[in-house]
Amino acid sequence: MNLAVGVSLSSQQVAALTHDIVWLEEHEVNGEMVLVPVLYLAQADNRLGPTGALIAGNDVSLIAGQNLDNVGTLRAANNLSAAAGNDLVNGGLIEAGN
Structure with a gap:
């Protein structure tokens, strides 16, 4: 799926998920770039x-x-x-x- 820590998942990558995951993405917090956990849900329908x-x-x-x-x-x-x-x-x- 070509995943890279710190990079948000594309809609195609989310659609291909078979399990829920917590993924680390890079976001700015108080002027600093930090890794933030983001929850992605598989089969949301x-x-x-x-x-x-x-x-x-x-x-x-x-x-x-x-x-x-x-x-x-x-x-x-x-x-x-x-x-x-x-x-x-x-x-x-x-x-x-x-």
Whole structure:
């Protein structure tokens, strides 16, 4: 991946990460160049969202007896279905491969 200590990772290098890493990058602090630890997260698309809610799987099926109010992330690699007895309200993200 051609990594060099002190140099920020490119978007292509971040996309190629298979594990989270802490990387030392050169930054100016109080007029001096120092090495600063920076956290890079691999596979960010399966991380918890700001709401802290993530439901993910190969196939996802949700059935609510009354209301289904999604404000998080519902993600399926293949099929995703969601049904509600009354209202189904989506304020988050719903995505599926099929």
